[in-house]
Amino acid sequence: MADTEHALALGQEARLFVRQHQNGVLSTLSKRLGGFPFGSVSPYVLDHEGHPVILISTLAEHTKNIDADPRVSLIVHPCAEDMQAAGRVTLVARAERLPDKTAFGARYLRYLPQAADYFAMHDFHFYRLRVEDVRYIGGFGKIHWIRxxxxxxxxxxxxxxxxxxxxxxxxxxxxxxxxxxCRHVHGVDVLDASMVGIDCDGFDVRADGHVLRFDFATPVLDAEAARAALVDLARQARATAPG
Structure with a gap:
């Protein structure tokens, strides 16, 4: 039981790490170069099952590679002075094209509004990276494969x-x-704040143009649980308000 709980805790850590970011390096198997790894920068937004969804053009090299062989990996890491110490997660996945472009469009564009012009082009489509294995490096000596x-x-x-x-x-x-x-959790005073997404682990707020992540203390599974968690956070914020 202890091993199972530890594995679940590591899985949650890795998932929360991925939720903090919207950019990664996508590696595909090059069709043109006979299977050599091919890396490219790729923004992503997670769906509610924790799988990254990317918006890519049929003209792009990585899309041609995916259509020939769907096996990919996406490494997520912060831009830090010491990137090896900052931690990273590699998601090993199979890419699948979503048949309906509009179903995920609203969620994707809330997180990445700069992609609106790409979304409007007929040759751009969503691909879900269905996770099959996870490599989590949380810092020195904290290295794990996660199912x-x-x-x-x-x-x-x-x-x-x-x-x-x-x-x-x-x-x-x-x-x-x-x-x-934003003030209570992240220590920043902002003029404009809007919630762009909510999931079982937390929610994201666009605050003066930057997306800030807020994690729930425990997962929430429905609107009523989400309301209770948000009300509790508001109470905590009021208790620490200046003056």
Whole structure:
């Protein structure tokens, strides 16, 4: 039992690490070069199952590679002075093209609005990177292979269905709370804050143009649990408000 709990904890750490970022290096197997690894920079947004979704053109080299062989990896790491000490996660996956471009479009563009022009082009499509294995390096000596079922978030279809409504409510009626969350958790005072996504592990706020991540203390699986977690965070923020 202890080993299982430890593996689940490591999987959650890796997943939360990936949630903090929206850019990685995608490695595909080169069709042109007979299978040599081919690396390219790739923005991504996670779906509610924890799989990265990327928006790529049929004209791009990595798309041609994926269509020939769907085996890929995506390394996620921060831009830090000492990148080896900062930690990183490599997601080993199989890429699959999403048949419907519009279904994921709203979520993707909330996180990456700069991709709107690409999204509008007919030759750009979404590919989901379905995770099959995970390499997590959390710092010196903290090196683990993590099975995909340990990395996967708890199933929360009710929360995924409620996401748009939660965002609309928070942004219309509780923008002041979002600004207080930024001050309380991240120590920054912002003028403009809007929630761009919520998942079982936490939520993301665009604060003066930068996306800030907020993790829940425990996973939430539906709108009611999300409301309770957000109300609790608002109480904590008010308790630490200056003056």
């Amino acid at each position: 995909p079922e340990r990395y996967a978030p708890p199933a929360a279809p009710a929360l995924a269905e409620a996401e748009d409504g939660i965002l609309e409510h928070m942004n219309a009626d509780h923008a002041h709370n979002l600004r207080e969350y």
